[in-house]
Amino acid sequence: MKQLHKQSSYRRDEEMQISQTPAYSPKSLKHSRSIQRSISYLLREQRLLFILVGILIASTFFVIQPSLSRLSSDSSSSVDPRHGISAGIRDSIVSYNNRGDAGRKYGDLVGRSPYINGVGRVPVGIGRKRKRVVVTGGAGFVGSHLVDKLIARGDDVIVIDNFFTGRKDNVVHLLGNPRFELIRHDVVEPILLEVDQIYHLACPASPVHYKYNPVKTIKTNVMGTLNMLGLAKRIGARFLLTSTSEVYGDPLEHPQKETYWGHVNPIGERSCYDEGKRTAETLTMDYHRGAGVEVRIARIFNTYGPRMCLDDGRVVSNFVSQAIRKQPMTVYGDGKQTRSFQYVSDLVDGLVALMEGDHVGPFNLGNPGEFTMLELAEVVKETIDPGATIEFRPNTADDPHKRKPDISKAKEVLNWEPKISLREGLPQMVSDFQNRILNEDEGKGNK
Known part of the structure; x- marks a missing residue:
């Protein structure tokens, strides 16, 4: 019994000693060892001294360097x-x-x-600075002349065109230029590019073409403009919309100022173009006011020059083509309705001035010289064939009776006005048309 009592008491004492012993922790042991090793590493081979010397040198450099800069700036040489x-x-x-x-x-x-x-x-x-510019409709009549000007001044230009009315021949001379790119694309579908400026010209502009598929014309004006404005918003590009004098409709004000709201038939045969452009202007201003997009709006009046489509239904190209082909010049109505005609290079200069300026617009871009259709026919006869005849036909629906721009705003703000008169510019257009009509395919309307 005594022996058992001694063994039990011995076990209790042993358990008490174990409970009083602190628990083993490998982490604390490793931590203390790592600190000791770090300290010994710094003290060994005078490493701490080298660190302190490095800190001293760096501090000296940052203190002395500003003084040296001031001394350098004081010297005029x-x-x-x-x-x-x-x-x-x-x-x-x-x-x-x-x-x-x-x-x-x-x-x-x-x-x-x-x-x-x-x-x-x-x-x-x-x-x-060289700019990167996209021109929608850049293979068309006006677009190709604009591209020529941008390339000539040193910009990189991307042309987007679906070739509905544009022609590859208009830009074929640029295909070898490293600063020129051509993309076959319809602006009704989105596209992603990185550019500084967007000239939005894509849309059929002649009655023959925009009446051919009026729904497509509306889509181009609305969806195409939305897509290009969306691109301008995403990449921070400046956007220029080429609108038209057709937004004034059959005007009750003469000449037409930019403040005039127009007299337009919203359900007529020409409405797909007229109202489409009016909607495009609305979208452009809403993106400007609501999303901060830099925009410019140009309202283009009748324009003529080389590279126009031969049979697009516009009066100048009609008269010139018919006179060259020895056909009667067709005058619709009584021929007393008026138009104002600007040469294409004048228009291109106005578009570039507007894009590079600081004003949104809209701006009328046109030649205020006013001609009746009969007067235009006489000028064409003088230029091509004095013996050409005139044939009268019934007038088309919603044809404006008068059209003349007031360009005082463009003169004052953009320092722009047309320089080439009708009698100066028409011979250059006639020469281009003669070369193309004499071509075996071009005279038949093939591209």
Whole structure:
């Protein structure tokens, strides 16, 4: 019994010793060992001394460097590393830049560099920045001339065209140019591009073409404009809509100002084009006001020149084609209705001036010289064939009786006005038409 009592008491004492012993923790042991190893690593081979010396050198550099910069800027012969020009010249430039118009001219000279205010970088080459531009309908009559101008000034141009009225021949001379791209695409379907500017010209513009499929014409004006505005919004591009004088309908105001709201038949045969363009203008302004898109609106009046479609139903191309083919010139109605005709190069200059300017518009772009249809027929006869005859036919529905632009706004704001008169521009168009009509296929209307 005594022996059993001793064994039990011995076990209790052993259990008490075990309970008082702290629990083993491998993490705490590893942590203490890692700290000891780190300290010993720093103290070994004078590593701590090297770290302190490095910190001292770096601190000295950051303290001394600003002083050196100030000394450098005080020297008139020193060169500012940001500008690439001497500080003395830079101070003269800043002073020059603060003198109104003179400063603005300097800003134009250096590509409007923001470095005058201490931010940005002066470009290596002096001159305007090359832009990346998309032109919808760029293989058409007006579009191809616009593309020529943009390429000539050094821009990269992407043409989008479904070739409904556009012709590959209009841009074939650009196909080898590295700054030109051609995409066969219908703007009714979305497209994603990275560009700086969008000239939206895509839409059949002659009665023959836009009446051929009026629903398609409406889709092009509405869905096509929506798609291109959406693209402009996503990529931050500036957007220019080519609207038309047809938004004024059969006007009760003469000449027509941009403030005139028009007199349009919303359910007529021409409404697919007239109202389509009016809707496109509405969409453009809503994207501008609601989404902050940079937009421009041009209302184009009758335009003529080389590369027009031969048989598109427009009066100038009709008269010229008929006179060259020795056919009677068809005058609809009594021939007293009036139009104003601008040469295509004048229009292109106006579109570029509008895009590069700071004003939304709309702007009338047209030649205020007014001609009746009979007067136009006489000018065509003088230019092509004095013996050409005239044939009268019933007038078409909703044909405007008068059309003449008031371009005072474009003159004042854009510093633009047409330079080429009808008698100067018509011979150049006639020469182009003669070459194409004499071609065995072109005279038959084939592309």
